[in-house]
Amino acid sequence: MRNIRLTIEYDGTKYNGWQRLGNTENTIQHKLENVLSLMSGENIEVIGSGRTDAGVHALGQVANFHTRSPMTTREILDYCNHYLPQDIVVKKAAEVEERFHARYNAVSKKYMYRIxxxxxxxxxxxxxxxHVPEPLSIEKMRKGTAYLVGKHDFQAFSSVKSKKKSTEREIYSIEILKERERIDILFHGNGFLHNMVRIMTGTLLEIGLGKRKAEEIPLILEGKIREKAGVTAPAQGLFLYEVYY
Amino acid sequence: MRNIRLTIEYDGTKYNGWQRLGNTENTIQHKLENVLSLMSGENIEVIGSGRTDAGVHALGQVANFHTRSPMTTREILDYCNHYLPQDIVVKKAAEVEERFHARYNAVSKKYMYRIxxxxxxxxxxxxxxxHVPEPLSIEKMRKGTAYLVGKHDFQAFSSVKSKKKSTEREIYSIEILKERERIDILFHGNGFLHNMVRIMTGTLLEIGLGKRKAEEIPLILEGKIREKAGVTAPAQGLFLYEVYY
Incomplete structure (x- = not known):
């Protein structure tokens, strides 16, 4: 069996996310599986690097699938972009070794939150x-990011109350880029809990607006209580930016 | 009567253009007039700098309207952005002298075509x-622009067969900016005939693809026959960029 790795860009506005339990119809994974199954005549299962929530976008989602199709990777890419809805684009298709697994082999991820x-x-x-209409202090927000970078228990920055699984993650860097009205926050880490980027962003925004202090972050992390962190920033600002292997 | 000048940005995707004869419901002008009339309790007529076609966007459309409303320009701007559909945004509102007329006083315009x-x-x-998937030669396209800049009869680059009105226009500059996959062509001129930017773009694209030569442009201009010029590039790439007074 051949193993094909795809790099995918999507406008998540219309979709119930990458994958969804129950009614999976309106998901990006489902759209891809439909097109690839039609292409190959097989029942293709697509393995994504991880889920993205409803309304979240991707610039570099990575997925892989196994196939017996003799098509070249260029032909696969062109077939996908011809038959997929216009808001889902396959940017790259490459043949990889059989044991490559888009989820298990991902070593780190980068997300972007756009304001x-x-x-x-x-x-x-x-x-x-x-859209944040009030002035934001980038300086204060950068102070906040310094407390988030590193290895921490991010329980307080997650919407899931998992008691079994570890909620420890390591954030390698958080960059804030400003170009006129646009502020992009880039989060690079070895993994992210559910809603973690959006809750970190919500907290950084409250710091940038002067509603709370950057120095509170260590206490929020220690307390491990979701309610002590900031609000969950809305889905439409979030992009899965890159997956590293 | 006060005279208020607005600078407007819009995503033209959903609309039948700025203005339309007949069924005017789904036009940007109509949406603005509705909101401003509701705001002031008057029957507001909005004068645009000119029309944009169905599906064409604007980054800096200019319009003006007369009102007796005592609201500040900041209040007018906020009211508009609160009640307008999200794909129409008032970027500026300023009080101007009574005789200012967005159409008659416009001295030049800049359009952008994005590829x-x-x-x-x-x-x-x-x-x-x-979306142009084939490689484009920016160098050849720039050669083409050199023949379009200046004062010419642009009849061949217009979709309207007007025999009465002059079809002479002056183009001050055409800039081609390339940033990775994105190519922006900026056209600055004292006026543009109907579809003129889209036909010039279609012609420049055919030159960039090697389908025709830059040197043909003087002959096309001289011939004044629409069919000799290139195809009309689609509406969704066109932006009214700025109006000069």
């Missing part, structure tokens, strides 16, 4: 950013 | 660019 920081909203980025 | 030049399509710019 539109202006009194004036945006017609073009309205579905691809979170 | 996505990559074998791989784009999930995010799909509604805001024209």
């Amino acid at each position: 539109w920081n202006s009194h004036i909203p945006t017609a073009f980025y309205r579905k691809y950013s979170y | 996505w030049n990559s074998h791989i399509p784009t999930a995010f710019y799909r509604k805001y660019s024209y």
Whole structure:
């Protein structure tokens, strides 16, 4: 069996996320599986690097699937982009060794959270950013990121109350880039709990608005209580940016 | 009467253009007039700098309207952005002298045509660019622009067969900016005939693809026959960029 690795970009606006339990119809994984099964005549199962929630976008989601199809990777890429909905794009298709697994082999991930920081909203980025009309202090937000980087128990920054699994994760870096009205926060880490990026962003935004202090973060981490952290920033600002192997 | 000048950004995807004869319901002008009339209790007429076609976007459309409303320009701007659909944004509102007329006083305009030049399509710019998968020679296209700049009869680059009105226009500059897959062509001129930017773009694209030569442009201009010029590039790549007064 051949093993094909795909790099995928999608506008998540219309979808119930990458994968969904129960009614899976309106998911990105399902759309891909449909097209690839039609292409190969096989019952293709696509393995993603991880889920993205409803409304979340991706610039570099990675997935793999096994097939007996003799098509070249270029033909597979072209077939996908011809038959997939226009809001899902396969950017790369490459043949990889049989044991490559998009989820198990992922060693780290980078997410981007995009903020539109202006009194004036945006017609073009309205579905691809979170509009924050009040002035934000990037300096204060950067102070906050310094407390988040490193190995911590991120229980307080997760929406799932898992008692069995470890909630320890390591964040390698958090970069804040500002270009006019646009603020991009890039989070690179070895893994992220459910809603973790959106809750970290919500907390950093409250710091940037002066509603709370960067120095509170160590206490929030220690306390491990979700309610002590900031709000969950909305899905439409979040992008799965890159998956590292 | 006060005279208020608005700078407007819109995602034209869903609309039948700025203005439309007949059924005007689904136009940007109509949406604005509705909100402003509701705001002021008057029957507001909005004067745009000019029309944009169905599906064409704007980053800096300019319009003005007369009102007796005592609201500040900041209040007007906020009211508009609160009640307008999210794909129409008022970026500026300013009080101007009574005789200012957004159409008559416009001295020049800048349009941008955005191309996505990559074998791989784009999930995010799909509604805001024209996807050209084949390689384009920017150098050849720039050669083409040199023949279009200046004062010419642009009859061949217009979809309207007007015999009365002058079809002479002056183009001050055409800039081609390339950033990775994205190519933006910026056209600055004292006025543009109907579909003129899209036909110039279609012609430049045929030159960039090697389907025709830059040197043909003077002959096309001289011939004044629409069919001799290139195809009309699709609406979704076109943006009214700025209006100068």
